[in-house]
Amino acid sequence: MPFSADNAAIASSSDIASFRPTYLLVVPRVLEKIYNSAQNQASRSKPKHIIFNRAVNTAIEYSRALDTVEGPSRTLRARHTVYEHLVYRKLMGLLDGRCEFVVSGGGALGERLGHFYRGVGIDVLEGYGMTESCAAVTVNTLQLHRIGTVGPPVRSARIRVTPEGEILMQGPTISPGYLKPETNDGAFDAEGWLHSGDLGQMNVGAFPQGEIIIPQSQQHPGLAVGF
Known part of the structure; x- marks a missing residue:
């Protein structure tokens, strides 16, 4: 089931999850808000905040490595697997875990944010029109x-x-x-x-x-x- 949101009424991750979407068509601000929501939840505990930040950096590093000939190293793959169990699956849960991909338009998506989502396991496909x-x-x-x-x-x-x-x-x-x-x-x-x-x-x-x-x-x- 599709779910779209515009800049006039930015949906929360719980709103989106309630629709159990298989794909999303959104402006970048929605993706930023989902990330910020996860970051705010993690910041309530110092250990969780540290783990979350490391998971973010690992996701970005992993995604960028996917674009290289060598691909992610064994060490990076192992680290990514650890954070997949600790963090990434929970982030996927913010979209009910059924979202296959996201189409983003109406503004520029930060490159780091794009790599973050792909590293977590969600492909964000930018378009222009x-x-x-x-x-x-x-x-x-x-x-x-x-x-x-x-x-x-x-x-x-x-x-x-x-x-x-x-x-x-x-x-x-x-x-x-x-x-x-x-x-x-x-x-x-x-x-x-x-x-x-x-x-x-x-x-x-x-x-x-x-x-x-x-x-x-x-x-x-x-x-x-x-x-």
């Missing part, structure tokens, strides 16, 4: 997933990045224009590309169709996660 695109135009998937990016373009979208770094988009889900014709000036060029006004870069070496990286400073600073 606009109201004018009617849907996401790029998104990470479980098969093509790189933390710190908003993923490769979806099949229905074509993405181009100008030399100045502006993201342009085109495709059947992109609005053909605004209601007031004068508003289209500057938003759409002669070839029909929508100029998003967002800055980013295309990493063409990661996936066959490339992937988009959007600097956090360009994404709704009010939603950026300070983790």
Whole structure:
């Protein structure tokens, strides 16, 4: 069962767990709040606080190691297993333990927070889109997933990045224009590309169709996660 939450009404982890979701579509602030809730509970006891912080660092280190050729070392795997029993399973329980993955959009997800969740066992897939695109135009998937990016373009979208770094988009889900014709000036060029006004870069070496990286400073600073 899906459960979504927007920035106007940030759900608590208990609210989310009550729906027993199999996946989530949220803004980064929700993920930050779940983390903060767990941290606050751990801070009530000094030993638990120490264990929690070490578990967080281990989760991040483990997730980053997954992106290397060597992978996590034996020592790191052993440490990760210990914290899986002590901490990670309880964190998974905050989402009722049934959540298979999370899709995050509407703001920048801190890289450390993304690695933390993956290290715990929850894949957070960042995506990017606009109201004018009617849907996401790029998104990470479980098969093509790189933390710190908003993923490769979806099949229905074509993405181009100008030399100045502006993201342009085109495709059947992109609005053909605004209601007031004068508003289209500057938003759409002669070839029909929508100029998003967002800055980013295309990493063409990661996936066959490339992937988009959007600097956090360009994404709704009010939603950026300070983790």
